[in-house]
Amino acid sequence: MHFSGRPIAVESVVETWRIDDEWWREKAVSRQYWRVVLEDGRVVDVYRDLVTGRWWRQAY
Known part of the structure; x- marks a missing residue:
């Protein structure tokens, strides 16, 4: 995964x-969501748009 342009x-x-x-x-x-813990300890939600196949980070 890339976060702020860097792999993590x-x-x-x-x-x-x-x-x-x-x-x-x-x-x-139509989206599949994952709440994940990154190697630096941050918890983020990411999802895959099942219509387009693209991946996104959820912003709250």
Whole structure:
């Protein structure tokens, strides 16, 4: 995984969940989420957009 442009290892997965929503719209939302612990101790949520196949870091 790359974080802020630098490679960083994922130490563990805390949890995973899936969201399928807005199926009635032209662009439905279908995502698989992971809450992970990075090697530096930070906990972040990342997801894969199951429609496009792209990966993203969730910003809150």
